[in-house]
Amino acid sequence: MEWFTDSGYWLSRLVLQRMLAAVYLVAFLAAALQFRALIGEKGMLPVPRFVRVVPFRRAPGVFQLHYSDRFFACWAWAGALLSAAVVAGAADAVPLWTAMALWAALWAMYLSIVNVGQTWYGFGWESLLLEAGFLAVFLGNARTGPPVLVLWLARWLLFRVEFGAGLIKLRGDPCWRDLTCLYYHHETQPMPGPLSWFFHRLPRPLHRVEVAANHFAQLVVPLGLFAPQPVASLAAAVIICTQLWLVASGNFSWLNWLAIVLAFAAVDSRALTRVLGVAPPAAPPAPPLWYAALVLAATVLVAALSYWPARNLLSRHQRMNMSFNPLHLVNTYGAFGSINRARYEVVVEGTDAKTLGPETVWREYGFKGKPGDVRRMPRQFAPYHLRLDWLMWFAGISPGYAQPWFGPFVERLLTGDRATLRLLRHNPFPDHPPTYVRARLYLYRFTTWRELRATGAWWHRTHAGEFLPPVALRQ
Structure with missing residues (x-):
């Protein structure tokens, strides 16, 4: 079983899991604080009306079985508390099977919310959180080494996010090909941030450099995620830097942060620990056979479901942010195939x-x-x-x-x-x-x-x- 885990990624897994739990925390808080007006019993798009016409097989989740505003609030706040516990390290303090159950609970709880969220939850980063959260179920905890197969699946997910976004741009608005899209984007993006005005006022030649760098970061760099070290770590570092640039330039919910989270699956902890001066822990014991069997089963499942998003990437009619199944597993992603001029x-x-x-x-x-x-x-x-x-x-x-x-x-x-x-x-x-x-x-x-x-x-x-x-x- 030596091939199954790689202790060199222990710190990368730790950062990935804690940051992913933090994103879950934000998502559950947003659900708890906004749901009454949006999808509550007296909301604009009420859940009870939705579940009367949409069967369980199309939108599986607990709210198909029962819904009340009080129940939804308890569900969302429970998800927030569970996320906070995982951020604090609860999943590393319990047996492996319990840690997997905690991550599975987070995934199932948020899936229930997304599947009744209707238009309000029709964003690509909802599916991205669920897909990343599903992979986290099989990442293990401090009691076992990081499973190599799941780390590769996380890289495959990040590749689809980045490469899909790059392809949709080249196939979409001509301004991506003539490098002029950022003449407009910082001003017309969905929700500008405090620095967006300054980004917009950068010299136009620099905007063209931004677009060219974006194409490089999304169409060339992701290929490096599958290369040997240290190339994979360098590719991850470039993606993290470009995502932080996007964080500074606008408000894109947790999309950029999830890309940063996933990039750590390609970062070799041996180099990271030397930079940070952190001593690696003692080598964990060999993983139990039941755990290895579950990881292998999840890998086969993701590989099989990857047919549809892979075909979508190669299609001339590429679609953005689409789920091929009601569990939001192995989706297709992309953003800003067209740019508003005003x-x-x-x-x-x-x-x-x-x-x-x-x-x-x-x-x-x-x-x-x-x-x-x-x-x-x-x-x-x-x-x-x-x-x-x-x-x-x-x-x-x-x-x-x-x-x-x-x-x-x-x-x-x-x-x-x-x-x-x-x-x-x-x-x-x-x-x-x-x-x-x-x-x-x-x-x-x-x-x-x-x-x-x-x-x-x-x-x-x-x-x-x-x-x-x-x-x-x-x-």
Whole structure:
């Protein structure tokens, strides 16, 4: 069984597992704090209505068997507590089978949430967390050496994330091929961060260098993950650096952090321990046969399921962020196959006037992450995921993306729903709900250096049309 484990990756596994548990913690916290307004019993897309029409085989999970807001809250908070325990080292302090059970519980608990999350959970990083979490079940703990097969499966997952994103760009928007996409991307990305304005204002030749470096990092470097050491470690280091660049330039939930987590599967701990001055632990005993059998079974399963994502990578009609099974195992990934040239934002306003006219005063609702107030500097939220803010960005691209949740969202503003208002940064009607709500479309652009110094505004916005005419509750 000497081939089965490699103690040289003990520190890399430790970092990978603790960071992955931290991402689970963020995901469960986001679910616990946002679910009532989004998918709760009185939410915009209620789970009870969903499970009445979607059978268990298409969306397996505990909420197919029972749902209540209280039960969901307990489930999500229990997931957060379990994640925190694993971050603190609980999985290394228990027998191997117990550690595997802890990781399996995290995977099953989050799968139950994703499978009833509907549009709010339709992001590629949900499947990525589940696929990485499934592999973590078989990574073992401090009582056994890191299994080589699972480390290779993690590298294969990271390869699909990076290489798939690189291919979708080359096959997609022409600006990726002429190296001009970053003329626009930092300004039009879903949720800019505090440094996005500065990234956007970099000289255009540097933007072209950024795009060329991105192609190298996503189409060439991932091949090095399968090379012998130290090439694999160098490839992982390049991926980590490029992902940290993306972390600094915007808010992409936990997507970048998961790529960083997976990259540690290719980092040789022997070099890492020398750099950090950490003494390796004593060699663990040989892994039990039942554990080796489970790892081999998982490897065969992943290999078999890899047919569909591998075929998708080679297809001229490559699809992004698609799951081929309801367990979200061995998926296909990709991001930003096309880039918006202009940023349109949906601005939601309300009024307490009884009748409408030219003199009606409209007051704007403020969102936590998406641009609104032009003088408010974009904030950093990732790896936390603001689901409503992200879907508001999609709504600005096309009203079709606002179906079927935008109407229920407006209705809850008109009723002053507390759970919905907690998703917002600013409620202009703290004492009573508005009588009318409307939504307008604005063209946003980052200000220039001169405009920022003169006005203190990070954005300039121009009215571009009506998104939703004034509506009121039926009498």
